[in-house]
Amino acid sequence: MRVFLIITFMLQTALLSAQDLKPFKQIEVQITPWHRIPALLKLPDNLKGGKRYPLLICLHGRSIAGTDITKIFRQGVARQMHEGKNIDAVNKVDGKKYEFIVMAPLATSWSLGPEHLDAAITDVLKKYPIDSSRIYITGYSAGGWSVAMAVTDKRTAKRVAAAVNMSPATIDAENLKSFQVTAQNNIHVWYFGGREEPVFLGNCKLYADSTNKYKPGLTKLSIGEHKHCCWEQYYNPSYREDGMNIYEWLLQFKR
Template identity: 25%
Template sequence: MGFSQNRNNNMKLKLKHIPLLLLPFSLNVNAQEIKAELNKEIKRQEKISYILDYPKNTKGNVPLIVFLHGSGERGTNLDLVKAHSPFTYKNLIKEPVAILAPQCPEGTWWDTVTVYNLIKEIQKKYKIDASRIYLTGLSMGGWGTLKLAMEHPEMFAAVASVCAPTDQVMTANIHQFKDLNMKIFHGGMDDIVLPANAFNFYQKLHPVNPTAELVIFPNDNHNSWDSAYSNPQLYEWMLSKKKEK
């Protein structure tokens, strides 16, 4: 009697577990694998404020320097974008150039798609030498500089990043920088964006672009933009470069 009762109990336990064992199989039977493609034109609204310093009384096309500011200049006060920038040292630039400085909205980082489209729009509206477009930026703007250069290396004759944070997307796509004229500036004492950002990026960059230059200002903290932008040789180097057509 005891054996028969135990056997019945065991069978009940086993029967209770059968639906659970069958559940994954029933799910697999009901699932389907779908392979497809999204091919749809998506419109997006782009809005960005900017300052354009355009030389007067110029007859031909002029070079364009695009400057991306740091996080402290975000917002709606456009005059902020001229701080710590090529605007400050315009007297060091020996030929007529246009300087474009967009402003990043508060609480955001650079939308490089919008910046790219802004540059294209400036090219349509003004006499810009397409073979002499230069890109530079500091801190958050240095990150934006490297990101935009990675996405559109065909646009820029020279690129200079200053105290820039770098990321794994940039290093994973390091081949995008292989044909660019580049300078990477950083302060050796930078405790906001550590110099390791520049060292690690350059370590990946140099094998694919041996002419790229890493410049460390050993006594500078995060404000290495002062040393970079106050040097007339930066602008001489930039303006000596032309994009091959």
């Protein structure tokens, strides 16, 4: 009887954990030859054989880092989807509707550097039906640092089709001098910042200007009346500028 109760409890716990992660499942991704980290993954509901799907990688802020995968639901794309919102989007360029494969990795501390993100992309490309010409990244705060580091890194930039960057933290000095990499790889980036977060808004402007210096028109900047917060209004698929939400905007671009 005791064994039966223990097994029942374990099954109930596993079921509850799976329900808590809806609509995602938990996986592990390789970020070095010796290190794997947990991640949330959402595949399209009705995968079609032979079809490949856009990949959207979602990078969290510093306060989320650690070991509790459920903390990812506090902000960002994963929160929107966990609350039941649908991010499937119509590409305004070709008029087709796209379903995303969504991955939200959990960093042990801070966020993922470009070498780790590059390894994670390589790992999931081997396992899931991803359209390698439509790899998109988005992040906020420390996750915004990760996005900016990625688009200024020669290894990772060549894999990214477009990015959405919200309130990014200050990137490394070497990368601050490398926005020509972003331009050379034709990466469009939509930046979001708040008037009451001067350092982070300043980073948005600096990164956008540094890209446009090499290739004008690659960036878009939206400024809100808020502090270092409030990214949910932009991640919500109902938020639109120029007739598009961020998911529709991303789909315009491919490698």
